[in-house]
Amino acid sequence: MRFAISALLGVSAMLAPFASWAQSADVEATITDVSTAQLTISLDDGKVYQAPSEFNFEGLESGVKVLVFYTEVDGKRMINDLELIN
Incomplete structure (x- = not known):
């Protein structure tokens, strides 16, 4: 058990x-x-x-102004959250 915990801590480090x-x-x-x-x-x-x-594209179309919260991973911008701006 001690070895497993040590290995897990080593990998996480x-x-x-x-x-x-x-x-x-x-x-x-x-x-x-x-x-x-x-x-x-x-x-x-x-x-x-x-x-x-599982993203919902409802209401999203060309010309709509949005606020996009994203995380950049391996050069890709992954959407975390999106809000429509009026």
Whole structure:
């Protein structure tokens, strides 16, 4: 049991630096394209944002202004949350 705990702590210590690579941010922009097939939203900032598989695209279309909260992982911008702006 002690060995298993030591191994787990060792692995978590080795992987800790990788957690700093993921950076959370937000952007306020207008939607230019929505692809429900690829689960992506393109904004007028020129970037493409990847949505999770359970994402609800209802009400999202070109020209809608949004506030997107995302995390950048391996060069992809993964959507954490999205709010419509009136």
